[in-house]
Amino acid sequence: MSLSPIRKIAISTGGGDAPGLNAVIKAVVTTAELKGWECVGIRDGYNGLLFPERYPKGGVVPLNTATVRAITPLGGTILGSTNKGNPLKYRVTQADGTVVETDMSDQLIASIAAQGIDAVVAVGGDGSLSIAYELYQKGLRIIGVPKTIDNDLERTVVTFGFDTAVAFATECIDRLHSTAQSHGRLLVIEVMGRYAGWIALYAGIAASADVILIPEIPYDLAHIATHLQQGAFPDKGYGIVVVAEGAKPKDGTVSVVENRMGNVERLGGIGEKVALQLEQLTNIESRAVVLGHLLRGGSPTPHDRIISLRFGAAAVRALAKGENGVMIAIDPPEMLCVPLADIHHRMKLVNVNSDTVYTARELGICFGDDI
Numbered sequence: 001m002s003l004s005p006i007r008k009i010a011i012s013t014g015g016g017d018a019p020g021l022n023a024v025i026k027a028v029v030t031t032a033e034l035k036g037w038e039c040v041g042i043r044d045g046y047n048g049l050l051f052p053e054r055y056p057k058g059g060v061v062p063l064n065t066a067t068v069r070a071i072t073p074l075g076g077t078i079l080g081s082t083n084k085g086n087p088l089k090y091r092v093t094q095a096d097g098t099v100v101e102t103d104m105s106d107q108l109i110a111s112i113a114a115q116g117i118d119a120v121v122a123v124g125g126d127g128s129l130s131i132a133y134e135l136y137q138k139g140l141r142i143i144g145v146p147k148t149i150d151n152d153l154e155r156t157v158v159t160f161g162f163d164t165a166v167a168f169a170t171e172c173i174d175r176l177h178s179t180a181q182s183h184g185r186l187l188v189i190e191v192m193g194r195y196a197g198w199i200a201l202y203a204g205i206a207a208s209a210d211v212i213l214i215p216e217i218p219y220d221l222a223h224i225a226t227h228l229q230q231g232a233f234p235d236k237g238y239g240i241v242v243v244a245e246g247a248k249p250k251d252g253t254v255s256v257v258e259n260r261m262g263n264v265e266r267l268g269g270i271g272e273k274v275a276l277q278l279e280q281l282t283n284i285e286s287r288a289v290v291l292g293h294l295l296r297g298g299s300p301t302p303h304d305r306i307i308s309l310r311f312g313a314a315a316v317r318a319l320a321k322g323e324n325g326v327m328i329a330i331d332p333p334e335m336l337c338v339p340l341a342d343i344h345h346r347m348k349l350v351n352v353n354s355d356t357v358y359t360a361r362e363l364g365i366c367f368g369d370d371i
Contacts, residue, residue: 003141003322008038010060010117013077014045014085014128018147018161019300020308021077021123026068027312028121035320039063040117041078045085045128049111050104060115072305075298083127088134109140119324121315123147125159126347129327133340136325143315144327144340149295152196154346155338156329160308165192165295166202172291173207173240180238186228186278186286190271192295193244195254197350199295204242204365205356211239211366213274215246215254216350219368221274225281227366233284241278243271268292310335 011028013021025041032039041061042048048059061079071078084091087108089101112120119141122132125148132144146153149165169191180187189209193199197214204212210232213219224241232239245267248254255270268290275288300308307330314328314335326337350357361371 003324004118006035006037006118006319008040008116009119009121009316009319010040010042010112010115011063011079011121011123012042012045012128013079013081013147014122014124014131015081015083015147016125016149017076017081017296018125018149018159019075019164019296019298020160020304021081021147022068022071022074023300023305023308024123024145024147024160024312024315025063025078026071027309028316029063029068030065031313031316033065035316037316040115042120044080044082046087046108047082047085049115050085050087050090050108072309073299075296075300086127086131088131105135105138109135109138112140119143119319121145121312121319125150126153126343126345129153129340130344132327133325133344136340141319141324142340143318143323144343145311145315146327146329146343149199150193150196151198152194152348153327154343154348155327157332158307158330160304160311161296161300162198163303164298164301165199166206167301168295168298169199169203169242169291170206172289172294173203173209173242176289177208177238177240180240181236183285184237186239186241186275186282186284188241188243188271188275188278188286188288190243190245190268190288190290190292192292193246194267195246195347195349197244197247200242200244200247201350201356201360205360205363207240207242209240209242209365211241211368212360213241213243213247213270213368214350215244215248216352217367217369218248218250218252220250220370221277221281221368223370224366224368225278228278228284229282231364231366239284241274243274245270247274 052059151162279286
């Protein structure tokens with residue numbers, strides 16, 4: 001099916017924020033202007049189109065090179081974001097207080113058409129890109145850009161935001177070495193990542209952790225306790241454990257703070273549990289530190305700035321070539337277009353037999369298993 005010429009495109013930034021979002025916006029806007037296209041931004045995912053009355057200055061805002069000129073180093077997103085705005089399953093509170101999920105996708109697509117928008121660049125993680133795929137199935141012209149600090153999207157070597165999150169987590173762990181050493185304590189540092197252990201793995205190796213716990217390798221506390229008692233503490237007098245929020249013990253489950261509608265789990269609390277349990281097993285004073293949303297904020301690293309700009313420019317380039325229903329992916333040194341269907345409801349996990357994991361083991365880092 002031939003596609004109509006593009007005159008106007010929109011950018012949507014959905015899900016959790018990540019360093020580099022603004023750089024993507026800048027690249028899309030700047031590249032689109034060079035092609036003579038008008039560019040607008042949708043507020044808070046798709047909420048600006050679904051609920052324009054909430055935005056006194058407009059739910060859709062014009063974007064041009066002047067408005068995006070200085071935003072590359074800024075954290076967050078100038079368009080706002082939300083992880084509670086799935087147009088296919090929008091949560092609506094009824095008069096009696098009950099909450100139901102409503103499909104507002106047809107209304108959204110009609111609103112996009114009414115605005116004269118020919119195509120959408122959807123910047124997001126697994127949830128946002130699954131939404132993008134469903135909207136594509138309904139006829140919307142759309143290109144996805146992979147955004148997540150968790151680095152858990154299939155078909156792309158890396159996502160933007162990951163490098164910045166790892167860099168900050170590493171800096172935090174570096175700082176915690178000195179306080180752990182000063183007090184002779186065990187410090188357990190919990191990091192984000194949901195069901196994938198990329199941040200914990202990379203930051204743990206970079207910051208010389210003694211133990212790294214990731215979802216892909218269920219752990220045994222006895223192995224960890226032995227490793228610390230026979231290795232870290234006799235050697236240096238303190239211990240550092242980095243744990244991904246989705247890590248779980250053998251024959252156990254992930255630590256959940258909240259179960260939301262749609263069977264969406266909000267993970268958290270594993271750091272505190274591990275610290276308490278290890279203190280009981282080892283009789284070593286332990287403390288837990290949760291880095292949490294600190295990993296999402298702040299200025300993107302040079303690496304994330306560059307790949308974000310590349311992602312944004314590649315998205316416009318793909319639209320100009322007639323691509324549709326695809327995600328921009330990095331396969332160094334190339335930028336590729338891969339079908340959104342290939343990443344729909346799929347997750348890229350750490351390969352436990354990868355060189356990175358082997359390297360960590362050879363450096364003496366324990367993963368809580370019996371290897």
